[in-house]
Amino acid sequence: AQKVTQAQTEISVVEKEDVTLDCVYETRDTTYYLFWYKQPPSGELVFLIRRNSFDEQNEISGRYSWNFQKSTSSFNFTITASQVVDSAVYFCALSEENRDDKIIFGKGTRLHILP
Amino acid sequence: DAGVTQSPTHLIKTRGQQVTLRCSPKSGHDTVSWYQQALGQGPQFIFQYYEEEERQRGNFPDRFSGHQFPNYSSELNVNALLLGDSALYLCASSFVGHSTDTQYFGPGTRLTVL
Incomplete structure (x- = not known):
């Protein structure tokens, strides 16, 4: 069964x-997508990244970076030089069969950046 | 380019009533998914509509139903409301024919059941 644990x-x-948000997933499929979404207080889910299960390269986008390790079923998210605007709830998520049809979300990590 | 829009923003109902939530997908998208997000939890998949038909469904009772219109917009209907139906309801859209596309979410409708 699919499961995402934060x-x-x-x-x-x-x-x-710097801060790292942990994500561990479970799936029996060999083909799947992993996601990170940000949910600010306004409530809208903001898409951050989507990673194909066959692509284990780490990715960096500005202050954001993602570490995908298939061996440990983890997809961790690091924010470098955090800013107050980064305060939000962050969700890690999974969809199987290389499609976005049904996304399984973790329970989220609430991140507070203190000035 | 308009993103995903949802209406209303907030809604208050009483137990036993029925509610309809609306969603307009992002321009160019033809698929709409609905999610329920209870307080302090991650979103849970309710169902997805494509070509005006329900394509996939999560673990939600039949009280939850939906519809997709020819213009790709969608409605979520919940009958016989329970207190536990209080949540943020999120709509997401995508383009099924575009393999590199992903789901984009709207701002949500916050439903309170008293």
Whole structure:
């Protein structure tokens, strides 16, 4: 069965610190997509990244980076030099069979960036 | 380019009532998915509509039903509301024919059942 676990319920860091959000997933499929979404207080889910299960290259986008390790079924997200605007709930998610038909979300990690 | 829009923003109903939520997909998208997000939880997949038909369904009772119109917009209907139906309802759209596309979410409708 599919499952996404975000063990960190809530994290607080001081502005400019680096922070890593952990994500562990379970799936029996060999083909799947992994996602990260950001949910600010306004409630809208903002798409951050989608990673194909066959592409294990790490990705960097500005202050954001993602570490995908198939061997440990993990897809961790790091924010470098955090800013107050990064405060939000972050969701890791999974969909199987290389389609976005049904996305399974973790419970989210609430990130507080303190000024 | 308009993103996914949802209406209404907020809604208050009482137990036993029925509610209809609406969603307009992002321009160019033809597939609409609905999710329920209870407080403090991640979104849970309700169902997906494509070509005016329900294509996939999550673990939700038949009280939850939907519809997709020829212009790709969609409605989510919930009958016989329960207190536990209080949640943020999110709509997401995508283009089924585009393999590299992903789902984009609307701002949600917050439903409170009293």
